[in-house]
Amino acid sequence: MTAEALAAAVRVVLVDDQELVRTGLRLVVDSQHDMTVVGEAGNGAAALQLLSGVHADVVVMDVRMPVMDGIEATAHLTGGVLNGSTPKVLVLTTFEEEEEAFAALRAGASGFLLKNGTPEDLLSAVRVIASGDAIVAPRITKRLLDRFAPQFTASAVPDRRLSDLTSREHEVVLLIARGLSNLEIGDRLGVAEATVKSHVRRILTKLALRDRVQIVVLAYESGLVRPHR
CATH class of the missing domain: 1.10.10.10 (Winged helix-like DNA-binding domain superfamily/Winged helix DNA-binding domain)
Known part of the structure; x- marks a missing residue:
């Protein structure tokens, strides 16, 4: 990726306590010309420390993690406490974690994505959230809120x-x-x-x-x- 392309790319940070999951996500994101992974963290506390020195447009955030979970980390990030920077948060969740996903939305996440989705789902979600034009899977979000x-x-x-x-x-x-x-x-x-x-x-x-x-x-x-x- 050239310096010009890097400057224009969506900057993504991956937060998940499983290194193998982060590796897979990195391969998917870095395969694109318009986005790049600028950092990884294994829990919410480590993510906050990383993001105090690294600018990101979108944080792909797992919900259940040790030390600090994705809900608390999302609340910190969307509160703009990191040098005035407010990255947008895409929460990764499962059907079994719907309650946590709902809590993350209330904490300020811009949307959520089911972990059993496709790489295309992830890439589309990152682009949508980075643009601020729409929420991810609006009807799924509506179903979650109705529940x-x-x-x-x-x-x-x-x-x-x-x-x-x-x-x-x-x-x-x-x-x-x-x-x-x-x-x-x-x-x-x-x-x-x-x-x-x-x-x-x-x-x-x-x-x-x-x-x-x-x-x-x-x-x-x-x-x-x-x-x-």
């Missing part, structure tokens, strides 16, 4: 930031929370996909949120959307 949202919707508290949204932006938030993509939202509202993207950018700015996953979580936590509603 665990009852844990906090019973005590939901309306968020005053939502009152700053226009009626159209409010509609877009509801459709995002229900798992629709930008294209599907555009079809539903009768507008171009580019128009939906503009709405999403304004919503993120008004609500002071980082990405679409945070919009979904806020919609549930505020009671705007309830499971199976």
Whole structure:
């Protein structure tokens, strides 16, 4: 990879307590011309130490690890405590770890990917998260929230930031929370996909949120959307 290509590439850090898993992930990521692995760590604490000196765009994070798990590490990373740097987090999980994946989303992860996915799934997810254009597997994320949202919707508290949204932006938030993509939202509202993207950018700015996953979580936590509603 040339110096110019390296400068433009998505910088990825891999965090997993199994070295063999990290090796496989590195081979997949480094095979691409538009992304590169800039570091690895075997637990969340080691990842925080690494990222205090290494800039990354996306952190591929396992959930269950010794010393510090992926949930706690995600909360630290998305809190912007590392020299003002806020890498985006892609959580690796299994069906058996859905509860941990949900906790990671609430901690600020930009999405999650099932470990039994394909290399193409991983590469697509890294690109999507790096671009900030959409969440990973929106309907899977919606299913996850529907399963665990009852844990906090019973005590939901309306968020005053939502009152700053226009009626159209409010509609877009509801459709995002229900798992629709930008294209599907555009079809539903009768507008171009580019128009939906503009709405999403304004919503993120008004609500002071980082990405679409945070919009979904806020919609549930505020009671705007309830499971199976």
